[in-house]
Amino acid sequence: MLRLTPIACALLTLYASPLWAAGSVTPQPASSQDEGPTTIQAGQVNGVYGQTLEADGQVEMKRPGQTIVADWLRYQQVTEDLYAKGHIRLLQHGDDVRGDELKLNLNSRIGNITQTEYTLANGSARGRADVLEFAGRDRYRLKNATYTSCVNPEAGWYLIASDLSLDYTRNLGEAESARLVFQGVPLAYLPWIDFSLNGERKSGWLTPSIGSSNKGGAELSTPYYWNIAPNRDATFTPRLMVKRGLQLKGEFRYLEPSYAGEVTAEWLSDRKSDRNRSGLKWLHQQRFGAWNSGVRIERVSDDTYFEDLGDKLAVSSTVNLPREAWISRSENGLSFSARFLKYQTLQPNPNSLVDTPYAKLPQLTLNWLKPNLGGGNLDLDLQSEFTAFRHPTKVDGTRLVTYPSVSWLLSSQSAYFKPKVGVHVTHYNINAGNNRTGLTSSTRTLPILSVDSGLFFDRETTLGGQNYTQTLEPRLYYVNIPYRDQSKLPNFDSGLADFSFSQLFSENRYTGSDRINEANQITAAVTSRLIDDDTGVERLRGSIGQRYYLRKTQRVALDGSTTPRNERSSDILASLEGQLGKNWHLSSSWQFNTSSPRSQKASLDLQYSPAPGKVLNFGYRMDRTPAADKDRLKQFDISGQWPIAPGWYGVARWNYSIKDKKPLEVLAGVEYNAGCWQLRMVAQRYVTSGGNKSTNVFLLLQMSDVASFGSNPSDTLKRGVKGYAEPERLESANPTEVKP
Structure with missing residues (x-):
């Protein structure tokens, strides 16, 4: 021993x-x-x-x-x-x-x-x-x-269980005869519960979601998540709405090396409207070697489906649901695509009907870009498209478009000069059915000439003790397109493009291929940038530009919706964007009508954000573009997120229409984040596309990976408050014990 x-x-x-x-x-x-x-x-x-x-x-x-x-x-x-x-x-x-x-x-x-x-x-x-x-x-x-997983359990939540298993080899926790306690108050008794120990997905019942809206009343959702495989999962969600009944919803996701997709289906026996209501959405994408393809299908049972059952403004404003399939390939500058597209158009407001878009059955495109021909600066570009347009009430037919063009680039460090010449050919074959307009099959041929040019100047400057490089970039853009009478051509997909800086330097003021304006015009613009010498970051950028018409009258117009132009110049466009100091960001634009004279459009977005979780936004929108005064737009938009107490953040948005003298959307709430648990309370009210008001209340209590109660307003906050961020985690003292 x-x-x-x-x-x-x-x-x-x-x-x-x-x-x-x-x-x-x-x-x-x-x-x-x-x-x-x-x-x-x-x-x-x-x-x-x-x-x-x-x-x-x-x-x-x-x-x-x-x-x-x-x-x-x-x-x-x-x-x-x-x-x-x-x-x-x-x-x-x-x-x-x-x-x-x-x-x-x-x-x-x-x-x-x-x-x-x-x-x-x-x-x-x-x-x-x-x-x-x-x-x-x-x-x-x-x-x-x-x-518990709280740093300070006495200020958070904990689970009491007669039998608790923690398996970190599988990252799985299981508890029997458990009680969930929050701030000393028992929230739920759970005969059995399993939960992830590291946030990974796993099969099982997810915690209920509780919410309320004026359309459906109080509601409760109890989702079940099925982790089928590492690349497949499904969620089944019964949603009980007090005013309407039980809605069943299922979502299935799949991911493979060559394809992926998501399917969502909903069904409701609606007591309030006394009918069955359903929705379906399927998005599938697949690759066959060098080919990419996909299918997208969206449909609902009735016109007011989203307005009655949606909980977000973006959802409730949906009116055109696509049903499409496509396949495409691109290689060595040559690209091909085939697309079949049709819409379900909802009419939520009988007093303001929505125009149904044309179906494209099919749309075939073939484009070829060959740069640097012969090793030089000559580029060849060929754009072509064949589309069969179908409509239940309007004239329909097929359209073939080919647009070959050649451009030549001469450039140096301080200047560039790029002429371009092309021919735009469009052929129509009009169907006899629904043709009450007298349109006939025809062909339109338009030569198009453009010249793009610009200069680059820069100088060293100092502002506030910081060294900057300031640039001056004048640009001239010339376009010449002869006039062709297009009043006898159908209009399948053309519309008036929004007037912007990118549109100033485009050939056509219309979208699509059915209307091409005549042009003999020059666009003159200048841009100046302020670049930080230390970081290379662009701190400020200002631009101003205007288009000048060498031919005063423009006769090509949309059918009954656009007045032909009869001025020597376009509106003046100006913009200013950049970082004003360390915490301020400005984005603004202005469109001035020289004929009136008056401001036609204006926008201002000013953001103050000194730190994550601290952001204030101010926005203003004005638009007199519509001819009818009743259609003009003038709105204020104020939003923000700010700490109001240790750990507490307030969030709010107020979007007000000056023309209508009423708010379009009001959002307010508070949020608390303690690291291991979060609390969010948000109320939202907005005007739907049909002119009705919708009110939603979000209340979410989330306790790490174990449980959450309520409905999550995160998507609503991110959409409504620009710059919204999760509140910072609290610094908690190390716990000494967990006290039930």
Whole structure:
């Protein structure tokens, strides 16, 4: 027998044989990080060397990756069994476990500790338990336990369970006879619950979503998530609306190396409208070698489906639902695509009917771009398209468009000059059905000449003690297109393009190919940029431009919707955008009608954002473009997110129509983020496309990965408040215990 007499401190080092680590039953070799010497430090050590050792008095046993502290300890070297009592603390691989009595096989990692306080997985789980069983490395089972992932459990939530299993090899937690407690208040009793320990997706019931709206009343959704495979999942969601009934919703997602897609289906027996209502959405994308293809189908059962059942402005304003299929390929400058497109057009407001777009059955495009012909600066571009237009009430037919062009680029560091010449040919074949307009098959041929040119100047400058490079970039753009009478041509898809800087430097003021304006015009514009010399970031950019018509009268117009132009110049366009100081950002544009004279359009967006979670937005929109005064637009838009108390953030938006003298959307709420739990309360009211008002209330309490209650307003906040960000995590003190 080996006996070491008590001294101030005795130290014993044991060069043990390699250890073993185990799963739940069968031991397996440990990694090299667990191999090495074992040391025991205590007031007194007794035993037989190589067999059994007993240590007493401030015992500390150390081995690679593991430290055990106790009042008394017995260690069986041969079997690797350990028994300890009194003020136990076990530190191993990110775990910190304290208790009264410990039994543990160091080889298999199987044992238990009683009356324990635990912190596992580097602080991601903590709590108390009558008994904590070690079931192998990174696997635990607890009896009469509490569990939380909060840094400060007394200010958050915890789970009380009679039986709790934490398996970090599968990142899965399971609890039986559990109660969920928040701020000391029991929220729910759960006979059984499983949850992810690292946020990964897993099958099971998701926590309910609770909300309210004026269209459906109070509502409750209880989704079930099915993790079918790493590349497939499905969610089934019963949604109970007090005013309307039970809606069933299913979503299926799939992802493969060559294809991916998502299917969503909904069905409701609506008590309020006394009818069955349904919705379907399917998006599928697939690749066949060098070919890309896809299918997109959206449909609903009735015109007011989104207005009655949608909970977001973007959804409730949807009126055209596409049904399309496409296939395309692009290689070596040659691209081809085939597309079949048709719409379901909703009419939510009988007093304001929506025009149904033409179906394209099919639309075939073939484009070819050949740059640097012969190794020079000559570029060849061929654009062609064949479309068969179909409409239930309007004239329909086919349209063939070909537009070959050649351009030549001469450039240097300070200037460029690019002439371009092309021929736009359009052929129509009109169907006899629905043709009450007298249109006949015809061909339109238009030569198009354009010249784009510009200069680049720069200089060094200083502003506020900072060095900048200021540029001056004048640009001239000339277009010449002869007049062709197009009043006898159908209009399948042309509209008036929005007047903007990009449109100033385009050949045609119309979208589509059915209307091409005659032109003999020059666009003159100048842009100046302020570039930070230290970072290369563009801090400020200002532009101003105007188009000048060498031929005063323009006779090509849309049918009954656009008045032919009869001025020598276009409106003046100006814009200013950039970073004003460290925290301010400005974006503005202005369109001035020189004939009136008056401002035709104006927009201003000013943002102040000194830090994440601190943002204030001010916006103004004015548009007199519509001829009828009743259609003009004038709106203010104010929104923001700001801290109002430690951990608390306020969010709000007010979108007001000056013309209508009423708000179009009002949003207000508060949000609290404590790291391991978040609380969001948001109310929203907006005007739908049909002119009706819709009100939604969002209330969400989310507790890490274990549970969440309510409806999530995140999408609404991100859309309504530009620059919205999640609040910063609170800095909480380390907890001492979890108190049920």
